[in-house]
Amino acid sequence: MxxxxxxxxxxxxxxxxxxxxxxxxxxxxxxxxxxxxxxxxxxxxxxxxxxxxxxxxxxxxxxxxxxxxxxxxxxxxxxxxxxxxxxxxxxxxxxxxxxxxxxxxxxxxxxxxxxxxxxxxxxxxxxxxxxxxxxxxxxxxxxxxxxxxxxxxxxxxxxxxxxxxxxxxxxxxxxxxxxxxxxxxxxxxxxxxxxxxxxxxxxxxxxxxxxxxxxxxxxxxxxxxxxDPRVRGLLLAQWLPVSLVVGAEAMMVPYLGNAAGFALAAASVGLAAGSFVVGRFVSPTGRERLAFPLAVVSGVPLFAFAVQPGLAGAALIVMLSAAASTACQLGLQRWFVDAVPEPVRGQAFGLASAGMMTGQALGGALVGVAAEVTSPHMAVVLTGAATVVSSLALHRSLRAGARRPA
The missing domain is CATH 1.20.1250.20 (MFS general substrate transporter like domains)
Structure with a gap:
């Protein structure tokens, strides 16, 4: 085997x-x-x-x-x-x-x-x-x-x-x-x-x-x-949920002030933990089945900012959200390798990475605009809702529509 x-x-x-x-x-x-x-x-x-x-x-x-x-x-x-x-x-x-x-x-x-x-x-x-x-x-x-x-x-x-x-x-x-x-x-x-x-x-x-x-x-x-609809869907699935989650993290400075570094460090811990746990303890098929629910779940913890949590609560929320959004990515990797032509695989991976970096910058900017209209904590809540909605819209690429050919 x-x-x-x-x-x-x-x-x-x-x-x-x-x-x-x-x-x-x-x-x-x-x-x-x-x-x-x-x-x-x-x-x-x-x-x-x-x-x-x-x-x-x-x-x-x-x-x-x-x-x-x-x-x-x-x-x-x-x-x-x-x-x-x-x-x-x-x-x-x-x-x-x-x-x-x-x-x-x-x-x-x-x-x-x-x-x-x-x-x-x-x-x-x-x-x-x-x-x-x-x-x-x-x-x-x-x-x-x-x-x-x-x-x-x-x-x-x-x-x-x-x-x-x-x-x-x-x-x-x-x-x-x-x-x-x-x-x-x-x-x-x-x-x-x-x-x-x-x-x-x-x-x-x-x-x-x-x-x-x-x-x-x-x-x-x-x-x-x-x-290519299949490649485009997988690119969007790699870009949108994680970019929105990172955009929410951009609100930690206006929300927590000088203590924001603690929450941002917690987000990095969540990134590492999500990758390790799902990579180590979940089977290949299980990771692929979890891609869609993890993408949706990554936005759910951000709703808790509606009650304006303190430092510890905010750190826990962004850690859970980062863990889910990062773990979701692992379930998409083999699909993406299979979907792109081998002679341009380097460019395909580069496009995925560049789009993610660009998306994170845009996500932070959009959350900043939302904070100007509402408040930092409500901007995070709205970002959580946008993460859930975008994940549901991409359900074909995150689930059935992205299955590898037999």
């Missing part, structure tokens, strides 16, 4: 040397990015004295996903994955060293982060698209669970480490540490991964005519993926 038919185990996942390499590189990436953006935010504040500009700086690293996901994702299938991931780490090394030591004005620093960030969705897509090749069937789903847990833990650990490094070495030292982490990740990836061929090295067939430019190909393949 293969892992396609039975549940995989974490032992089987980590038995893959290539996955251990990807896991190590991913951990360094997430932790390093948290340190980098925290250091950059502190550096901008030290230069300008503006708390608003400092906060905006912390979020600027997420904005390029919109542009990169729209115009550049075909590179994930055109270029060999190892070379692409190593190039991504080396680009981060150069970026951090320039930010730390080049004495750039603030506008140039932000422009550099935006420009180099355009390729972030491409590097991430190359890594994710490689996972089904290394770990087929349910082992791939469990690998995604491991990376979800790692992402949550590395975000918390990276912020904690970033704060300590900032206190000891200042923003410049923190950026230098991030450059060192990226250099280490580049070495790990270069010498730990085989040199797999590009999926679309010949630029033909599904990916389009030979000689087509990367931007034109990205736009055309994105349109083709979104025109």
């Amino acid at each position: 293969t892992t396609q038919e039975r549940g995989a185990t974490y032992t089987e996942v980590f038995a893959s040397r290539e996955f251990r390499v990807l896991f190590g590189g991913f951990t360094l990436l997430v932790a390093g990015d948290q340190v980098k953006m925290l250091a950059l935010s502190a550096l901008v504040y030290a230069r300008t004295g503006s708390p608003g500009l400092s906060a905006a700086t912390y979020m600027v690293g997420f904005l390029p996903y919109i542009v990169g996901g729209t115009f550049l994702l075909s590179l994930a299938d055109r270029i060999r994955p190892r070379a692409l991931m190593v190039a991504g780490e080396l680009l981060r090394v150069v970026t951090c060293l320039l930010l730390a030591f080049a004495g750039m004005p603030v506008w140039a620093m932000l422009a550099l982060v935006l420009a180099t960030g355009l390729f972030s969705p491409v590097f991430g897509a190359a890594r994710t698209a490689l996972l089904p090749d290394l770990l087929p069937g349910d082992a791939f789903v469990l690998a995604r669970s491991v990376l979800n847990v790692t992402s949550a833990g590395a975000q918390i650990g990276g912020l904690a480490a970033g704060g300590a490094i900032l206190a000891l070495a200042g923003p410049t030292g923190a950026l230098a540490v991030t450059a060192a982490l990226s250099a280490l990740a580049a070495v790990v990836l270069r010498y730990g991964l085989p040199d797999f061929p590009a999926r679309n090295e010949g630029n033909a067939g599904v990916a389009g005519p030979k000689g087509e430019g990367a931007v034109r190909e990205t736009l055309r393949v994105n349109r083709a993926l979104l025109a």
